[in-house]
Amino acid sequence: MNLKQLSHMLSLSQTTVSRALNGYPEVSEETRRRVMDAAKRHGYRPNPSARRLATGKSGxxxxxxxxxxxxxxxxxxxxxxxxxxxxxxxxxxxxxxxxxxxxxxxxxxxxxxxxxxxxxxxxxxxxxxxxxxxxxxxxxxxxxxxxxxxxxxxxxxxxxxDNEGAFHEAARLLVQLGHKRLALINGNDRETFAIHRERGMRRALAASGLALGERHIRSATMTEENGYRAARRLLEDSEPPTAIVCSSLIMALGVVRAVRDLGLTIPGDLSLVAHDDVFPWLRPENFPVPLSTTRSSIRxxxxxxxxxxxxxxxxxxxxxxxxxxxxxxxxxxxxxxxxx
Amino acid sequence: MNLKQLSHMLSLSQTTVSRALNGYPEVSEETRRRVMDAAKRHGYRPNPSARRLATGKSGxxxxxxxxxxxxxxxxxxxxxxxxxxxxxxxxxxxxxxxxxxxxxxxxxxxxxxxxxxxxxxxxxxxxxxxxxxxxxxxxxxxxxxxxxxxxxxxxxxxxxxDNEGAFHEAARLLVQLGHKRLALINGNDRETFAIHRERGMRRALAASGLALGERHIRSATMTEENGYRAARRLLEDSEPPTAIVCSSLIMALGVVRAVRDLGLTIPGDLSLVAHDDVFPWLRPENFPVPLSTTRSSIRxxxxxxxxxxxxxxxxxxxxxxxxxxxxxxxxxxxxxxxxx
DNA sequence: CAGAATAGCCAAAGCGCTTTGGAAGTCTCT
DNA sequence: AGAGACTTCCAAAGCGCTTTGGCTATTCTG
Missing domain, CATH: 3.40.50.2300 (Response regulator)
Known part of the structure; x- marks a missing residue:
């Protein structure tokens, strides 16, 4: 069923039928109803390819x-x-x-x-x-x-x-809890979100006269393995952080593993906060120790x-x-x- | 630049140009070359919408x-x-x-x-x-x-x-290692892959006169949480399995957590094999105890x-x-x- | 060397829709 | 009653491509 057939069936021109269907004003309400009815009854659906060619819109x-x-x-x-x-x-x-x-x-x-x-x-x-x-x-x-x-x-x-705000809040909380050496395990730091998160954290620290040392920032694509490596590096340092803020749940898995491997505990030796994009298949409340998060549904x-x-x-x-x-x-x- | 312009420019018909470009035989090699050249030089690209309308193919x-x-x-x-x-x-x-x-x-x-x-x-x-x-x-x-x-x-x-073969092999290995009570943590058992995996496992067990008890099969969508729950159920049973085969790495995360929560160890108390679809962000060799897997790159x-x-x-x-x-x-x- | 086959090209007809530029018919106003 | 203003519809021209059905030369057959 195409426009030609439909319009012929209604004894109307293709123009009028097309307009009726597309809600143009220059067609009487009665005609429009008649057209709409017939279109529905015969299951007419305009051919998208043709429409595309004519309008340039693809839907x-x-x-x-x-x-x-x-x-x-x-x-x-x-x-x-x-x-x-x-x-x-x-x-x-x-x-x-x-x-x-x-x-x-x-x-x-x-x-x-x-x-x-x-x-x-x-x-x-x-x-x-x-x-x-x-x-x-x-x-x-x-x-x-x-x-x-x-x-x-x-x-x-x-x-x-608000990545900056989120990590600002996370860091602020940790500072309020008395942490002085915070670390950040970030995503790829060429992406803006990572930059904003770092900025937020620095701002929170600065507000309390603290700073985020270069050795306390790690950045990599967000895999479990990279989370693990980053955490190992940080925790085996001579001045290990007492709190880590982490850019993703997946990396946090690695952090948790590293903490365990080193015989440390959360939150006894290390406080951990991660950003949660809300995956149905991995939830922060189900971490060995329920994970604090900055949460925003990416969905x-x-x-x-x-x-x-x-x-x-x-x-x-x-x-x-x-x-x-x-x-x-x-x-x-x-x-x-x-x-x- | 459209066909019309291009053909006009070459003093050829649209037909010929179209055919030259689409590799039809009824055009001389010399003409084809001339057309191809001009097309490339002017960056001519046939309009897909028009082509679609004419051919019905969308690419x-x-x-x-x-x-x-x-x-x-x-x-x-x-x-x-x-x-x-x-x-x-x-x-x-x-x-x-x-x-x-x-x-x-x-x-x-x-x-x-x-x-x-x-x-x-x-x-x-x-x-x-x-x-x-x-x-x-x-x-x-x-x-x-x-x-x-x-x-x-x-x-x-x-x-x-070969899901059946994979889980057959996994189960066979476990049986060879002396395990008699195996369990399966499967994906959604209305999907064929899950059915095949179960079948493979049953076959391996049957070959050694063993069976897979109904209480030793769990099936759910493949989330960490479901893996955890299934493992808890299985391990807290009066006849807990000594080996689990699990349909996904993500569920295996939950299994590992359950094992820990119960104060058990892998592989001391429980052997674990999982299917690995090869995610870049979660690798079996990085599990707390490196995870045995049936591996196939879904990519x-x-x-x-x-x-x-x-x-x-x-x-x-x-x-x-x-x-x-x-x-x-x-x-x-x-x-x-x-x-x- | 006539007739048939073939190679190489073209004009024009779609594909199915939207949109332009009227044309008729109906109202309103003076 | 005639001019102007709407209202409601239509014919036809695109959109840019492919493909059908020829139409000329040129080459091949016997």
Whole structure:
């Protein structure tokens, strides 16, 4: 069933039927109802390919997926996707993942924009002065950044959590508990979120006249192994920290293992706080010692990004609106007063 | 730059230019070269929307993503995706994720094939007599199943690992080590992979005159917490197992925690083997006691599925070829002879 | 060397939708 | 009653590609 058949069936022109279906005003209410009815009854669905060709709109949102033998997709991605899907489903929005060589995402961005494959894109894990962001901005396709960049002379729409505030609060709590030597096990420090977290922590320490020594910061991709290594390094130092703030639950697993291997205990010898993106399959309350966390559901963020993307596509949202979500600090058994 | 302009520029018809570009034989080699050159020089890229409308082919592969507030996307998905992306990238194949209500995926499948949004789809986590599989089979769109179903009177193309063989081997090893009371902590037992694993284990036990008691099988979605609960249940039983085979690394985390909580040790009191899909962020050799595993890279599977999907789209692969990958058994410190 | 086959090219007809630029019909106002 | 302003609909021109059905030369057959 296509437009031609449907309109013939109704003894109307394709124009009128098309307009009736798409809610244009220049068609009488009665006609519109008649058309709508017939369309529903015959299960008419406009052919998206044809519509695309005519309008240039695809009804899809895009994401450029960096790939390569050495590139691992972050498991956070899947949770974000859950949220995105939740929203997209109810709006018949599809998501197209365009895999790109991690060393050359630009070509792919240019391609999907030139081809008008998607109506909007989102970017994630931005870095300061991220090239992708500048590119997408000049290409003129609607977009939203999940996270933030820095160092641009233009504004852009984003959704981010208050990483700085979260780690500020976490550190402040630890300081209040009497800790003087804090350490940070961060994610990849070329990404903005990691920079913000470090900044938050430094600010909290500075407020009490303390500092975060260079040897007390470790940064690496967020795997269990890297958490372990970082913790070993820190704890075997001559001046080991009495509290660690950690950028991810997965790394925290490694930290816990290191603490055990060294015969130490949480929170007796070490207080631990980690950031929790809320995975269904790994929960901080189920750590050997329930883990204190800064918590923010990445899934909710996914849904919100989808919602805003949809709004931008339909012109309901404009401008460079930034949105920053507060982060909960959830205190559990893994923190205690500083030892000794 | 579109076809019209390009052909005008070459003083050729659109027909000829189109054919030259698409490798049709009825154009002379010299002309083809001339056309190819000009196309490259001017960066001509055929408009995919137009091509789609004309041919019905989209150059994308599809995946229907079950979503919903109560639905969690498996973290394995992201690893599979890495592999898929690896292959797809080099072939300019995009992947479109169509989120669907987990209770009604059928509508979405029908939509994407009716709309010809994708040239092929893949299914994952199939169950016995999986409706999606029957549906996709009758809809006539090229597809590949990642995993296997059972109980159909037709064959279908799939890629699966030898789950039965893997768990057979794992159990056999444990039996050889003298274990008599084995337990299985499985994934969702409505999925075929879980059924196969159970079958493999039963077969190994039966071969030695042993059996897998109902109380020694637990099945749940693969989270740390479920692993913990299952292990507690098993180990606090009046006849606790001396060895556990576990369907995932994430669940194994929970098992390890339970063992600790109960004051037991691995492998002294309990031998443990788990299946490892090879996550970059959680490695069995880094468990408190290095974990023995049945190992199969889900990422490689993703790449292979993409490759076969591409082959099916271009008609290079036909028929219902099933492909089953063997699984490595990797023995590490978490297994030992049965206690006392 | 006539007739058949083949190679190489082209005009035009789709693919199924949206949108432009009217054209008729109906009302309103002076 | 005629001019202007709406309202409601339509024919036809795209969107940019592929593909069908020829139409010329050129080459091959017997």
């Amino acid at each position: 899809m949102i895009g994401y450029v997926l960096p790939t390569g033998a050495a590139v691992d997709i972050d498991p956070h991605f899947v949770e974000f996707l859950s949220g995105l899907g939740d929203y997209a489903r109810s709006h018949e929005l599809d998501l197209v993942l365009s895999p790109a060589d991690a060393d050359d995402e630009e070509t792919t961005y240019r391609r999907i924009v030139a081809n008008r494959q998607v109506d909007a894109v989102y970017l994630s894990s931005p870095r300061p002065a991220d090239k992708r962001l500048a590119l997408v901005n000049t290409l003129g396709i609607p977009f939203i950044v999940h996270g933030r960049s820095e160092g641009f002379d233009f504004d852009y729409p984003y959704l981010d959590i 909710l963020a996914g849904a919100r990004v989808a919602e805003r993307l949809a709004a931008r596509i339909s012109g309901l949202e404009e401008g460079a609106r930034g949105e920053v979500w507060p982060v909960d600090l959830v205190v559990r058994g893994s923190v205690a007063g500083a030892p000794g | 994308m592969i599809g995946y229907v993503l079950p979503t919903g507030a109560a639905v969690d996307i498996d973290p394995h998905f992201v690893e599979f995706l890495s592999g898929l992306g690896d292959y797809a990238r080099s072939h300019e194949l995009d992947l479109v994720l169509s989120p669907a209500d987990a209770d009604d995926e059928e509508t979405t499948y029908r939509r994407i094939v009716a709309n010809r949004q994708v040239d092929a789809v893949y299914l994952s986590s199939p169950r016995p007599a999986d409706k999606r599989l029957a549906l996709v089979n009758t809809l006539g769109i090229p597809f590949i199943v990642h995993g296997r179903s059972e109980g159909f009177d037709f064959d279908y193309p799939y890629l699966d690992i 490689l599977a993703g790449a292979r599925v993409a490759e076969r999907l591409a082959a099916r789209i271009s008609g290079l692969e036909e028929g219902a070829r099933g492909e089953v990958w063997p699984v490595d058994l990797v023995v590490r410190g978490s297994v030992a002879g049965a206690p006392g």
